Structures are given as C-alpha cells and as structure tokens.
Amino acid sequence: MMHRDEILGLLFEMPFGQLAARADAVRRAAKGDVVHVRGIVEFSNHCIRNCAYCGLRRDNGQVRRYRLSLPEVMAAAREAAEAGADTVVLQSGDDYGLPPRELAEMVEAVKTRLGLAVTLSVGERPAKDYALWRSAGADRFLMKHETADARLYARLHPGKTLAQRIAALRRLRDAGYEVGSGFIVGLPGQRPESLADDVLLVCELAADMCGAGPFVPNGATPLAGAQHGPVELTLRCMAALRIARPGLNLPATTALATLAPEDGQLAGLRAGGNVLMPGFTPAARRADYHIYDHKRRVDMDDALDTIRRAGRVPAPAQGARACRIPPGDCGCTSASTAAATSASRRC
Numbered sequence: 001m002m003h004r005d006e007i008l009g010l011l012f013e014m015p016f017g018q019l020a021a022r023a024d025a026v027r028r029a030a031k032g033d034v035v036h037v038r039g040i041v042e043f044s045n046h047c048i049r050n051c052a053y054c055g056l057r058r059d060n061g062q063v064r065r066y067r068l069s070l071p072e073v074m075a076a077a078r079e080a081a082e083a084g085a086d087t088v089v090l091q092s093g094d095d096y097g098l099p100p101r102e103l104a105e106m107v108e109a110v111k112t113r114l115g116l117a118v119t120l121s122v123g124e125r126p127a128k129d130y131a132l133w134r135s136a137g138a139d140r141f142l143m144k145h146e147t148a149d150a151r152l153y154a155r156l157h158p159g160k161t162l163a164q165r166i167a168a169l170r171r172l173r174d175a176g177y178e179v180g181s182g183f184i185v186g187l188p189g190q191r192p193e194s195l196a197d198d199v200l201l202v203c204e205l206a207a208d209m210c211g212a213g214p215f216v217p218n219g220a221t222p223l224a225g226a227q228h229g230p231v232e233l234t235l236r237c238m239a240a241l242r243i244a245r246p247g248l249n250l251p252a253t254t255a256l257a258t259l260a261p262e263d264g265q266l267a268g269l270r271a272g273g274n275v276l277m278p279g280f281t282p283a284a285r286r287a288d289y290h291i292y293d294h295k296r297r298v299d300m301d302d303a304l305d306t307i308r309r310a311g312r313v314p315a316p317a318q319g320a321r322a323c324r325i326p327p328g329d330c331g332c333t334s335a336s337t338a339a340a341t342s343a344s345r346r347c
Helices: 004-012 016-031 070-083 100-114 127-136 150-156 162-175 194-204 231-244 254-259 264-270 300-309 337-346
Strands: 034-044 087-092 117-121 140-142 178-185 209-214
Touching: 004 194, 004 231, 016 231, 016 264, 034 070, 034 300, 070 087, 070 100, 087 100, 087 140, 100 117, 100 127, 127 162, 140 209, 150 162, 162 178, 178 194, 178 231, 194 231, 209 231, 209 254, 231 254, 231 264, 254 264, 264 300
Parallel strands: 034 087, 087 117, 117 140, 140 178, 178 209
Antiparallel strands: none
16 A cells, blocks of 8 residues: 555645646556446435535525435436446435335346446445345445544534444445445645545545545535635545556546536546546436535536547446437447447447
8 A cells, every 4th residue: 555655745746747647547557448437316315414515414404305206216227227327326315214125125126127236325324224235236335434534524524423434334345335435625624635544545445436526615504605625636636546546446526527617527537537427316306416506417428528538438338228329320230338339439
C-alpha cells in the first residue's frame, strides 16, 4: 500500500497533466478501455439520518417524500436495461420504513426478469438485512464513508460515528458483496491533507469501487451557504485512487457533471475513471431526490457521448437491450451490445 506522503505528493505536488496521464496509463493497463454504465433508480427519498449537507436529511420539511412501487422500479430498471446499462443501482436514503423483504423482492425481480447485476445503495443496516438482500441476488453495495476524518464525520452526521460506518462496510464484505465506498471533496471544515487518509482508507477496506465527488451545497441544509468543492482537486483524488488501487472501479460522478457540465465527466474518465452512472428515476420523481442544488441530469445519451469523446467503449450489458444504431446502418443486424459496439466502430 502507498504511504501517506506519496499520496500527498500526488494530490498537491505533481503537475496535474502528469498526474492524469499516469493515472490514465494505470487505468488502461488494469481495466482496459471499457467504461461500465450503471443505471441509477432512486426508489425512495425517505431517510432517518440528518446529515448536514444532504437534502434528504430527516429535518428537511421541504422534501416531498416518496417510495416507488415494485412495478415502477421494474419499469425504470427495464428502461436502463434496454438503453444498455450493465448494472441497475437501486438507491435510497436510509429508509427504515421500507420493509427489508420488499427491497429483496425488487432485487430478485431485477435479477430474474432482466438478468442485470444489481447494486444497492441504501445505507447502514443490520447484518441480517445485508444477508437477505445478498441472498435475493444483490451483487454489489455502495456506501460512501464520506470522510476519513472522524471528528468532521461526527460533526456532519449528528449522532453517528465514522467507526459505525466502517463497521457497516465490513459487514457488507462479510456478507459477500462487492463493496463500494467513497468520499466528498471540499466539505466545509475538511483539512486538505485528510484526503490522503480517504485514499488510504479505501485501500485498507480493499474497496472494489470508490466514488470521489466534489461537495455541492443544498439550500435547505445547514451548509447552504458553503462554497462548492474544487473540480481539479476532485480529479486529483480520482487519479490518486487509481494509482493507489489500480483495479478499482472508479466513477466520474454526476457532481462533476453538475459543476463542469461540458467536460467534468470526460475529465474524470481521463483522470483514471472507468464508470458512469446515468439516471433512470421516473421523471415525476427526479426533482424529489434532491441531494444537492442544480444537479445536472445525466442520461444514457450523455453517458455514451462522454464515452465516445474519451475514445472508449461501453461495457457489454448483461441483460437484453435494443440496438441503438438505426436499422440498416453500419451492417448491424443483431440486438446484442457486442454487435452494436462493433458496428459503431465501423461507422
């Protein structure tokens, strides 16, 4: 594992162009030119937590709360599958009002009817819930540690501790999931050097995936007036993660697209990223899943355009999908992702 001083050098001393090029070379050697496309379905915005930066926080009375039904979840997941996503991410707040069995039914339905991998992102739960969802077919679990600074974590998450978060991440590993973590860059009160500890914690946890995204404030939270996180420092964190843990799946986050709409996610892919996560939440509910302000909607067309501009190719979807190339063009006669990708290369 890299030493803290080495990571600090990557984050704050190495010229950015040199750092991004090094991370991109590591990415190419470890992961190839494939970009994984994970389709997000935000199925509930209920949350028992009161995090100081999040618009879903319990005390935010401005939120119109919702839970999607199983048919609504399946319709959104099917849209993601047909668009070419290789995974469906079922995401919510820490919604303890939804019975664990109902979420297990959603997981099982997506797995059996669509044949896609399923990632859950639903927060801290008892080991028995994690085991239930794993037995239902969930493959991965994404739960960011948010910050490796224990004092800052406690300040931003009233009544919660970083130790509890890490314990939950370890329960996920014990349950057999591929585990994703992540952290926020530029949180108010964050010491820049603590970002090296975030990278080290990701390595210590042996995370399979990590999202590093810039802080973006929400006007209905205690941090409403805070400055957003720096884009370049976020990209530096991504590059450092790739170099420190070459096999990591590393998304270019929607928060990057929000702060840099033209090329934020493209820069993320060029700084070591290999995952994009377009949204498939039903249109009537997208505005209600309001974690931070001015969130840019990233759809499948946006993701595919970013992949093309990066000179990369989307990963083959596991489930059935429709060919995105018009009939008769480029000699594509199959609905398979592999054939469509091959045909698009000939175009």
